[in-house]
Amino acid sequence: MQLLNRIQIFIALGLLVMSSCTQTKKKGESNAPIINPDAISVDVIVPEHGMADPHAWVQNDTVFVICGHDESWEGKGSFRMDRWEVWSTADLKNWEHHRNIYPKDTYIGDNPNCWAGDICERDGKYYWFFSNRNIDTGVLVADKITGEYKDLLGKPLLPKGIVPVHPYDPEIYIENDEYTICFGVNTYYMATLAKDMKSLTSEPKEIIVKDENGEKVIAEDKPTLFKRNDWYYLVFGSRYAMSKNLYGPYEFKGAFLSGGHTSFFDWQGQKYVLQENHDISAFYRGASLKPVFFNQDETIFIPEDDRMYPAPGRPFQFKNSTMGWKALNGTDLQFSDGILKGTISAKNAIIQSAPWLYTDTQLCSKVSFKMKNNSDAKEMKFAIYTRNQGPGFWGKGTGQVDWKQQEWISIPISSNDSDFVTYTIELSQFKEVNERLMQIALQPATNVNSGSWEIDEVLVK
Secondary structure, X not given: XXXXXXXXXXXXXXXXXXXXXEEEEOOOOOOOOEXXXXXXXXXXXXXXXXXXXXXXXXXXOEEEEEEEEEOOOOOOOXXXXXXXXXXXXXXXXXXXXXEEEOHHHOOOOOOOEEEEEEEEEEOOEEEEEEEEOOOEEEEEEEOOOOOOOEEOOOOOOEOOOOOOOOOOOOEEEEEOOEEEEEEEEEEEEEEEEOOOOOOEOOOOEEEOEEOOOOOEOOEOOOEEEEEEOOEEEEEEOOEEEEEOXXXXXXXXXXXXXXXXXXXXXXXXXXXXXEEEEEEEEOXXXXXXXXXXXXXXXXXXXXXXXXXXOOOOOEEEOOOOOOOOOXXXXXXXXXXXXXXXXXXXXXXXXXXXXXXOOOEEHHHOOEEEEEEEEEOOOOEEEEEEEEEOOOOOHHHOOOOOOOHHHOOEEEEEOOOOOOOOEEEEEEXXXXXXXXXXXXXXXXXXXXXXXXXXXXXXXXXXX
């Protein structure tokens, strides 16, 4: 992947007033970005919910989002998504849920195939273009943006075979009352939508993305588009390209902001992106809100501290839920007032985190536990499950880990605590640590069959 040089932001010596906001830029650098210090940034707009593939539409200063929902944080299979959801916000910080849209109400049927799409309005009707997994693309229609939505065709708008690649992950680009649909994977295609949004009025055209050497760039799924000044921006995941022509060819520019699928919108004079993240895990995701800034040469500015949440590590702080933790044996597991707790019923009780954490072990070196041992136990044990990436990575390893086959590290602890105590273990203590930390497990009170335990937080850092 070709990466943009990352530019360090220094404190500006002067202030510029633009778009009614105070903005700053580096003095003396011709390509310096203009930064709006009042722009809003949110790590996860709806924490611990399984929100994925956010797609935004702005109406009367209210931002509406239709997103997919990950079926379960237990990692039952590869990207099982059981519904789409409609949300809105008037301040980018507080979000309201309006409606669920279920696949059974479309030609998909009762299958967890609710992959990415895009929302738009035309002639007073609202259209939700949706993916049937990576198979094909359909369209729903409603009289208002919050629904109720109905299947417009009862069959795919973009059926399998319409182009040489899988015709899914649609993006709608609107300019001069012409609605263009962009879709596909590896190679993207564009076509013009008919006024009734039921068909295409042009044959899908292949969109070429080339690098600086003139070589074709292979793009992942879910393209997104926006225009700024005379430039069209084609964004795919954490990479992007630019062109002076909607249909390209596009010149590959390198790294975009770190994260997954994107959706762009303008709000109160600032461009923003909603970008998919790994809130709980790779299969139980969330959406980050980030402002988008531009260098003087129109390329996208990448801050040095940009990251895909929750990298570089992973916090389990139990503010809203169990965050996917469960008891396997020898204890129950309860969640109350931001604390995980359990009563021990057998020796060597085991609890485990959500699977598919997908945490880069090169960015992490230790794990800390803030816990209270309400038993006579004098040790706890900790295990990790790691994997290297490779062919079939996303389709395998979704079953229950056999923790008996994993290495366990013993950690001395105090017994019958009156307060929480923090313990830390270095990942280097394990004999083998592969590229991705996928799951962790804990015996919170080893060699006792009575008492209880409480955990305030677990931090992979």
